[in-house]
Amino acid sequence: MSASFPLWLIPLLPLLGAIVNGALSLAGARSANGPARGFVALIAVLAPALSFLCVLMASYRVDAVVPIQNELWTWFSAGNFHLGFDLLFDRLTSMMLLFVTGIGSLIHLYSVGYMWEDRGFARFMAYMNLFMFSMIVLVLGGSLPVTFLGWEGVGLCSYLLIGFWHKNNDYNDAARKAFVMNRIGDLGFLLGAFALFGACGSLGYVDIAGFFAKQDPAVTDGIWTLAALLIFLGCTGKSAQIPLLTWLPDAMAGPTPVSALIHAATMVTSGVYLVSRLGGLYSHCPQALTVILVVGCLTALYGAVCGLFQNDIKKAFAYSTVSQLGYMFMACGVAAYDVALFHVLTHAFFKATLFLGAGAIIHSLHHEQDMRKYGALHKLVSHGHRPLYLTYVALVLAWWSILGLPLGSGFMSKDLIIEHVFGGHATMHGIDVASLVGVVALVTAGITAVYMTRVMYLTFWSADRVPAETREHVQRVPVTMAAPVLILGCGSILVGYLWFEMASTWTRGCPFPEYLMPIFHPSEFARIEAARLAANGADVVQVESGHTDWVMTGAAVALAVIGWVVAAMLWRKGPRGPGVAEQPSSDPTGFGASWTWAFDRVYHALVVLPTRWIALILYWVIEQMLIGGLTYAVAEFAAFLGDGYASVQRPRLRASLALSIAGAAAVLWIAPLSSGLNHVWTGLGRVLRAFY
Amino acid sequence: MAPIDPLHVQGLAAILFTLGLIVVLTRRNLFLVLMGIELMLNASNLSFVGFSRQFSGGASLVGQVTPLFTIALAAAEACVGLAMVICITRGKDTVDADAFAEMRE
Numbered sequence: 001m002s003a004s005f006p007l008w009l010i011p012l013l014p015l016l017g018a019i020v021n022g023a024l025s026l027a028g029a030r031s032a033n034g035p036a037r038g039f040v041a042l043i044a045v046l047a048p049a050l051s052f053l054c055v056l057m058a059s060y061r062v063d064a065v066v067p068i069q070n071e072l073w074t075w076f077s078a079g080n081f082h083l084g085f086d087l088l089f090d091r092l093t094s095m096m097l098l099f100v101t102g103i104g105s106l107i108h109l110y111s112v113g114y115m116w117e118d119r120g121f122a123r124f125m126a127y128m129n130l131f132m133f134s135m136i137v138l139v140l141g142g143s144l145p146v147t148f149l150g151w152e153g154v155g156l157c158s159y160l161l162i163g164f165w166h167k168n169n170d171y172n173d174a175a176r177k178a179f180v181m182n183r184i185g186d187l188g189f190l191l192g193a194f195a196l197f198g199a200c201g202s203l204g205y206v207d208i209a210g211f212f213a214k215q216d217p218a219v220t221d222g223i224w225t226l227a228a229l230l231i232f233l234g235c236t237g238k239s240a241q242i243p244l245l246t247w248l249p250d251a252m253a254g255p256t257p258v259s260a261l262i263h264a265a266t267m268v269t270s271g272v273y274l275v276s277r278l279g280g281l282y283s284h285c286p287q288a289l290t291v292i293l294v295v296g297c298l299t300a301l302y303g304a305v306c307g308l309f310q311n312d313i314k315k316a317f318a319y320s321t322v323s324q325l326g327y328m329f330m331a332c333g334v335a336a337y338d339v340a341l342f343h344v345l346t347h348a349f350f351k352a353t354l355f356l357g358a359g360a361i362i363h364s365l366h367h368e369q370d371m372r373k374y375g376a377l378h379k380l381v382s383h384g385h386r387p388l389y390l391t392y393v394a395l396v397l398a399w400w401s402i403l404g405l406p407l408g409s410g411f412m413s414k415d416l417i418i419e420h421v422f423g424g425h426a427t428m429h430g431i432d433v434a435s436l437v438g439v440v441a442l443v444t445a446g447i448t449a450v451y452m453t454r455v456m457y458l459t460f461w462s463a464d465r466v467p468a469e470t471r472e473h474v475q476r477v478p479v480t481m482a483a484p485v486l487i488l489g490c491g492s493i494l495v496g497y498l499w500f501e502m503a504s505t506w507t508r509g510c511p512f513p514e515y516l517m518p519i520f521h522p523s524e525f526a527r528i529e530a531a532r533l534a535a536n537g538a539d540v541v542q543v544e545s546g547h548t549d550w551v552m553t554g555a556a557v558a559l560a561v562i563g564w565v566v567a568a569m570l571w572r573k574g575p576r577g578p579g580v581a582e583q584p585s586s587d588p589t590g591f592g593a594s595w596t597w598a599f600d601r602v603y604h605a606l607v608v609l610p611t612r613w614i615a616l617i618l619y620w621v622i623e624q625m626l627i628g629g630l631t632y633a634v635a636e637f638a639a640f641l642g643d644g645y646a647s648v649q650r651p652r653l654r655a656s657l658a659l660s661i662a663g664a665a666a667v668l669w670i671a672p673l674s675s676g677l678n679h680v681w682t683g684l685g686r687v688l689r690a691f692y
Numbered sequence: 693m694a695p696i697d698p699l700h701v702q703g704l705a706a707i708l709f710t711l712g713l714i715v716v717l718t719r720r721n722l723f724l725v726l727m728g729i730e731l732m733l734n735a736s737n738l739s740f741v742g743f744s745r746q747f748s749g750g751a752s753l754v755g756q757v758t759p760l761f762t763i764a765l766a767a768a769e770a771c772v773g774l775a776m777v778i779c780i781t782r783g784k785d786t787v788d789a790d791a792f793a794e795m796r797e
Contacts, residue, residue, distance in 0.1 A: 653789045654725075658717050 003061040007070045007087040010051045010058070010097065011136040017047030017129035025122035035122045041112040044125035048108050048132045052101035059094040064518045064525070067093075067206070069142060086142030088205055092519045095341065096139045096273055099348050100266050104132050106484035107265070110356055111257040113480035114363055124164060124255070131157035135266050139273060143204040144193040147274065151189065151238065154267045155182045161262060162254040174250035181247040185237015192230030196281065199223045205277055212280030213522070220284055228281055228288035232295075235271030239325050241299045246599045248322055249306075252314040256359030259314060264321050264351040269344045272328045276337035279520055283335050290426045290433055293333025297437040300326025300444045307451035309592025311575070312369045313358045316455050319596075320402070321351055323448060330441060331417045334424030334434060338516045339416045342499055345512075346401065346409035350492035353398035356485045360391040361459070364475045365466070370586040371455065372575045376464040382474035390482045392460055394489030399456050401492040403449045403560045409496030411557070416499065418442055419552045445556050449563025450570075457571040465574065701742030708735035722777045722787045726770065733766045 020043050028035035062068055067090035075085045089097075108128060115124050134153025141147035155178075163175030197203055199221065200211035235241070240248035251263050262268070275282055275292065282289055303323030310316035324347050331340035361377060362369055364387050378392035401408035404415060422438040498512040517525045570576065578589055588596050648659075712735060715728030737759040744755025781787055 652793055654717055654720070661713070661717075 003063055003066075003068055005054075005058045005061055005068050005089065007058065007068060007089050007140060008072055010054045010101075010140060011133050013047045013051040013054070014129045014132035014136065017043050018126050018133060021122050021126035021129060025120070025126055028122065034119055037116060037121050040122045040125050041116075044129055045105065045108045045112060047129055048101055048105040051132070051136065052098075052105050055094065055097040055101050058089050059091075059098060062089055062091065062094055064091065065522070069206070071142075075145065083143065083145060083203065086146055086204060087140045088142030089140065090519060091515055092273075092277065092341070093139055095345070095516065097136065099345055100135055100139060101132070103265050103348055103352050103488065104135070104261060106487060107257050107261040107352065107356070108132075110260075110359070110481050110484040111255075113478040114257050114359055115255060116478075118255075120164065124161075127157055127160050127164070128257070128261070131161065131262060131267075135270070138270055142206070144196070145203055147277075148186075148189060148193065151234075151270065152186065154262070154270065155179065155186070155238070158182070158251065158262050158267060161258040162251045164254055164258070168253075171253040174247075174253040178247040178251050181244050182237045185234045185244055188230045188233025188237070190234075192227045192232075192234060195223055195227035195230060196278075199227060208278065209280045212284055215284060217284070220286065224281060225285040225288050228278070228285040229291060231274065231278065231281075232271075232288065232292055235274055235329075236295065237271075238274075239268050239271030239329070240322050241271070241295050241325065241329060242302065243599070245299060245303075245322055246603065249315050249318045249596075252312070252318050256314065256355060256362055259318070260352045260355035260359065263318065264355050265348040268321060268325060269328065269348065272325070272332060272340050272344050275329070275332045276341055276520075279335070279337045282332070286426070289333050289335060290428055291333075292329050293421070293424070293426050293433060293437055296326045296329030296331075296333055297440050297444075298326070299323070300330065301440055301447070302326075304444045304447040304451060306596045308447065308454065309588040309596055310451075311371050311586040311588060313361070313371050313374070313455060313459065314355070314369055315586075316371070316451060317351070317354050317358060320354070320448070320452065321347075323444065324351065324402075327414060327417050327441065327444075330421050330437060333437075334420050334426065336417070336420040336424070337520050338513045339413070339420050341516065342512055343413040343417055345498070346413040346492070346495050349409060349488055349495050350398040350401040353394050353485060353488040353492050354402070356481070356488060357391045357395040357398065360477045360481055360485060361388060363481065364388060364477055365470050366473055366475070368470055370580070371458040372580050372586070373465055373467055373470070374459045375462045375466065375574060376460065377466070378460050379464070380466065380471070380474060382476065385476075387474060387476045391477060391485055394485045395456070395460075397489040398492045399452055401496070402452055403564065404445055404556055405560055406557065407493065407496075409492055409494070411553075412496040412499045414445060415553045415556045418445065418556055422552060442555060442559055446559035446563040449560040450567045453564045453567035454571045457567060458575055462572065462574045696745075698742055698746040701745070702739060705735045705739035705742060708732075708738065711735075720788050720790055722781070722789050723774075725789060726773050726777065729773070730766060730770065733762055733769075737762050 021040055024035040024040055058068065067088050069089075070087040071084035072087065073085050075083045077083065108125075111124065111128060115121050118124065131154060134150045134157055136150070138147050138150025138154060141150055159175045159179040162178055163172045165171050193203060196208065200208055202208060202211070233244075237244040248263060248268065252259055254263070282292070300323045303319045303321070303326060307316050307319035307323060310319060324343070328340045328343050328347070331337070331343060358369075361374070364382075365374075365377075368374075377388045378386060380386060380388055397408075401410040404410040418438060418441045421434055421441055424434040426433040426437070517528075577592070583589055587593065709732050712728045712731030712733075715731060716725050719725055719728065740755045740758050740762075742755075744752045747755070777787065780792065784791055
């Protein structure tokens with residue numbers, strides 16, 4: 001039985017918030033202070049919170065197998081083709097939307113504290129609400145075009161928010177870079193959608209899943225692989241994978257809540273969501289899966305290594321995000337979509353905590369992001385109390401989680417990924433790619449421990465290096481910022497237990513994979529349901545996907561501990577490399593820099609410079625010589641003729657009249673002459689025709 | 693009385709037209725130029741009437757009616773033309789056609 005729910009409410013609420021706040025921002029554009037902040041904040045936080053409530057209600061009502069579908073209106077139709085503005089709510093949507101709106105609401109609350117002093121408070125909140133709307137449309141869309149609408153929307157909001165402080169031109173460049181990189185990916189998305197439409201004749205997710213469920217699992221098709229790879233190109237753009245990853249570190253130019261919401265928790269994971277949503281397609285394309293696996297693996301390694309060299313705390317976390325996204329795609333590459341989405345969920349919690357914690361530090365230290373000027377921040381005293389102590393607690397929780405140490409959420413999700421990668425089947429030219437990738441994933445887990453622990457040592461567990469002038473003006477962290485950080489910090493530990501095998505009467509399996517089972521393993525789900533029905537509701541079947549490989553887990557934990565120890569040995573005494581005096585900018589130098597900027601340099605040499613040369617050549621040859629020269633020649637010729645004729649023109653009225661009369665007379669003479677010529681020609685024609 | 697030869701009528705019209713043209717082109721007084729134009733219009737009227745006598749039927753009717761139009765037109769033209777001459781004369785205080793050489797530059 002299909003449940004019903006007004007799904008349009010979920011995106012509508014943030015959209016209304018965006019419209020109201022946008023209108024307020026425009027209306028208050030000329031005032032000195034902007035619109036009343038309290039009212040703006042209330043609307044901005046209430047809108048995503050209410051839509052979180054709607055998602056909760058819809059998740060409560062939705063059936064395991066039959067999704068809730070709303071066709072709001074016909075978007076476009078031509079001939080037999082019909083495309084509605086479909087919304088689709090199944091358990092995958094439910095899981096995504098729960099954390100998107102939940103964490104999103106908390107980050108909106110955090111933004112109230114973070115951006116309160118900013119002149120563009122209302123504008124910022126309007127953009128944030130618009131982002132929530134777009135992200136919800138992306139996830140809730142029932143077909144590729146609707147998702148694409150949200151996909152473009154989040155790209156736009158990302159652009160607007162990266163360049164939010166638009167008086168700094170570097171920030172504008174970062175925003176443009178993000179937009180252009182995403183556009184390249186979007187082209188892949190569109191072409192992939194066309195190819196997919198050519199293959200299965202529909203763009204709706206339900207139809208696509210049905211089409212691939214009917215195919216023989218062993219069968220593959222070139223057009224499917226093409227579609228899968230093109231859509232994956234779109235995902236590399238949005239989710240900052242090789243080759244389109246360079247925009248994400250630059251995107252840290254935006255305010256920190258933006259980095260937490262868009263560039264860590266939600267938007268960048270939409271690529272993983274899309275691949276999982278089209279899981280039926282990808283499961284039929286082993287080559288495409290191998291590509292995803294390798295790309296994810298390389299990105300994870302690259303991001304982790306780059307993370308080692310960052311002095312800017314947000315840049316370090318940004319490369320960490322790139323690396324963790326690589327892990328998610330590794331899981332997608334072995335068709336373990338539920339594992340990938342589980343890491344999406346846990347990563348959303350701990351990375352949002354990390355960014356919000358970094359935001360709290362940046363806020364209280366007056367926008368100081370250079371970790372070389374940090375140290376022992378949890379002991380920093382201002383006005384008799386320690387403003388950053390709660391932030392410190394939350395960051396430790398998140399750090400524990402991302403390292404993959406026991407009890408943290410990363411322990412569950414990251415180890416599951418490594419385990420599934422080792423258990424996956426991917427061969428290329430006879431080489432067991434899956435095992436290689438698994439080894440790299442393990443090593444990357446170790447590097448992750450090194451760079452994350454480095455951040456912790458530089459920020460907290462080393463000598464106090466905060467400059468005196470910063471220390472004098474330390475700001476306290478308001479409760480609207482501290483509360484979300486703490487809630488998410490605790491969440492980053494607790495959310496891992498969703499995969500934990502529970503020996504309760506409620507369920508014998510793991511809640512998370514079981515929740516998504518009808519989406520990713522429908523046949524298995526049907527089998528278990530049938531067995532349950534036969535046993536009259538008692539739990540007889542143990543879900544098998546919950547078993548744990550203790551060797552792999554032990555290896556991952558050991559590597560994490562080794563990484564911790566290495567980082568402790570290296571950075572216990574504070575930062576290494578050039579100090580603040582030698583290098584005022586927080587950009588990495590030397591060896592680290594060449595790692596970090598490798599992609600930018602390659603793109604600069606391969607794409608930007610040739611484009612500039614072509615543009616220059618086109619400018620001189622086509623624009624200046626051909627078009628400009630021709631225009632100039634025509635104009636000059638006309639002017640030349642005009643000058644010549646102007647000397648014929650007489651200033652005297654009578655003389656010009658006489659000339660014009662003479663001209664008219666000449667025409668009157670020529671007309672009969674030319675008609676006479678016509679007679680000659682026709683006569684000649686007759687003569688010729690007589691000859692033939 | 694012997695009938696008038698059509699050629700003579702047309703010849704007279706041509707002579708009158710040429711005289712008008714010469715007046716227009718040679719006289720510098722704007723009023724005389726206007727008079728030359730009148731003379732040319734009347735020469736064409738004479739030509740029309742001459743052809744109307746020569747031909748019969750529809751062509752004859754056209755030849756008789758067109759001069760009526762032309763006379764009305766000439767009256768209107770004289771009216772407007774004289775008004776314009778008075779207007780532009782006020783600016784320069786002269787009726788010399790060659791004084792109005794401002795078209796170029």
